[in-house]
Amino acid sequence: MPATLAQLLARPELGLRLLTPSARDALDRPILWAHSSELADPTPFLGEGQVLLVTGTPDDVDPYVTRLVEHGIAGLGFGTEVVRDGTPDALVEACIRRGLPLFEVPYRTPFIAIARFIADRVAADAYARSTWALRASRAISLAALRPDALGSALAELARQLGRPVVLLGATSAVDRVHPAHALGADARAALSTAAEALLHPRRRAGSTVQLADEQFALQTIGAAGRLRGVLAVGGDTLDQAAQQVVTSVVALAGLALEQTRATDAARARLRTACWRALLAGDHVAAAAIAEPVIGDLPGGPARVVLARGAGVEAAAEWLDLHPSTFYARDGDDLIVLAAAAPGARGSAVELATNLASRFDLRAGVSAPAALDALPRAFDQATASRDRATAEAPVSTFDDLAGGGMLALLQTDDARTVAAASLSALTDDPTLLATLRTWLDHNGVYDAAARELGIHRHTLRARVADAERLLGRDLTPFAARADLYAALQLIP
Structure with missing residues (x-):
């Protein structure tokens, strides 16, 4: 001192x-x-x-x-x-x-x-702390040679510091605590919340959190973009020597967790092969692939959750720690088969919403389908996902189908075409309103004219003006349907 x-x-x-x-x-x-x-x-x-x-x-x-x-x-x-x-x-x-x-x-x-x-006392203290840091680092290195390298290193770190040490995984859940009974339920929940805030941006970072009776310093583990967890150390602010030791353990933990990536990559390839076999209708091959490594596939109807975005890799890691559902990655897509009872969609939508909010994804959810109908369900999930937006990151096929065929036209491309096809009429808002009312009355002039408060011959004249400006005959049903669809897509 x-x-x-x-x-x-x-x-x-x-x-x-x-x-x-x-x-x-x-x-x-x-x-x-x-x-x-x-x-x-x-x-x-x-x-x-x-x-x-x-x-x-x-x-x-x-x-x-x-x-x-x-x-x-x-x-x-x-x-x-x-x-x-x-x-x-x-x-x-x-x-x-x-x-x-x-x-x-x-x-x-x-x-x-x-x-x-x-x-002299300051110099002696600095020398003593440097000597302690060397001894502590050596003890931690020796502990890392034991069978449970990471757990032994963390336990030795806690012993050397005389403080609680907590490892939280990539999903912010508490993975290990040293000493074993150092945290209560409330402290675990608070640390998990603080760790999730650090992991969500997927950048290396550190912070502190004050619990009821102790402060914890948190540091992310792993490289930016593929964080593997968070290390939390209790107690007051660490001096330079202690921080040096903690930094070495963070690096050691990152290396230990990174070594599992090769195994994770092999399992991911097996999941992809299993999904492609299911999509191709080869259920026997899919079950044979899944059984020794992944487990049983969904037996009943399932909804396909299809997601895409910058956080797909992190979302897959999170799903790997929640093995109740089958998931796979195929290119940039994350596919999840969420078991669904007939007529129920809550669990699949909740899962998609959770993934979208945690990992900044856009997701689509299909209608329930048996495994032999997965190609159709996959197409439904794709159509739904393509209509997800930043404001509404999860879209379901149930809602999409409920909106009818016109709901499928709610895209930027369709709105651009609609605006171009009606550009000759945009200078006359009254004419656009007249056409909407006329088409809403199925092209019946008398009923539409009464609602507009004009004579039916005046209405015929306005429709004729629209035909002239548009350069098309509105007598055929197809022409009227096309005009009606375009009118629904412009403000």
């Missing part, structure tokens, strides 16, 4: 004398350095936790002492017999009022002797 004021006062060769009745915690406060200055306000040149040595003080000592206390000065030493004999009573009284430890330095003791004692 660095020097304290109590240790400084205890050195007989220095001959220092405490002039203020200070509390024990004030005397045991670490001193980071000693500095001498005769300025009326030396605080701009001082740091918190330092000792100030002076031979004189301003006439108005109360503001002077107040500035030192507010700046975090650990103690004040007054050198006697240089400018005057003894320490000014006003300075002693001001230090007592403000709780600043004040000690007297005899003439025979040079200020540099005090500074040297403190500097």
Whole structure:
């Protein structure tokens, strides 16, 4: 530990004398350095936790002492017999009022002797911490040679720091805790929430979270874009030596977790092969592929959830830790088969919504289908996914089909074509409204004219004007249907 004021006062060769009745915690406060200055306000040149040595003080000592206390000065030493004999009573009284430890330095003791004692203790403390860091790193490296390399390394880290250490996985769930009973349920939930906030942007980051009775420092594990988890260390702020040891363990944990990627990649390829076999109708081959590695495939009706986006890889990792559903990646697509009872869609939509919100995806959900009808369900999910937007990232085929054929036209391309085909009419909003009313009445002039409040011959004339401007005959049903669809796509 660095020097304290109590240790400084205890050195007989220095001959220092405490002039203020200070509390024990004030005397045991670490001193980071000693500095001498005769300025009326030396605080701009001082740091918190330092000792100030002076031979004189301003006439108005109360503001002077107040500035030192507010700046975090650990103690004040007054050198006697240089400018005057003894320490000014006003300075002693001001230090007592403000709780600043004040000690007297005899003439025979040079200020540099005090500074040297403190500097030697700072250097010794730095050497001791560096030595500890080397010993701790060696112990952690040896622990990593055991069968459970990651768990043993984390347990040794907790022992060396004397603090709880928590590993949270890629889904922000608590994976390991050392010591085993260091966290309660509330603390686990709070750490998981804080870890999820770090993992969601998929960038390397760190933060702190204050729990009910302890603070935790959190650091992501893994490279940007494929974070593997979060390491949380309890306790107050770590010094440089402890942070060095934690950083080495973060790197070790990242390496250990990264080594599983080869296995994960092989399993991902098996999932892709299983999905393609299902899509091709070869259920026997799909079951043979899935059984030894993935498990049983859905037996009843299932909904296909099809998702795409920047977070597909992270979403697949999250699904791997929730094995209740079959999933696979095929190119840029993430496919999930969510079991569905006839007529029910809640679980599939909830899963798609969860994936979309967690990993910034666009997802489509098919209608329920048996395994032999997966190609049709896949097409339904594709059509639904293509209509998902940033505002509504999950689209379902149930809703799409409920909107009829015109709902399929709600695309940017269709709106562009509609605006172009009706461009000749856009200068006359009244004519557009007239055509809408006429088509809403199935092209019956009398009924449409009554609603518009005009004569039927006037309505016929307006429709004729529209035909002339559009360059097309609106008598055939196909022409009217095309016009009606275009009118539904423009504001």
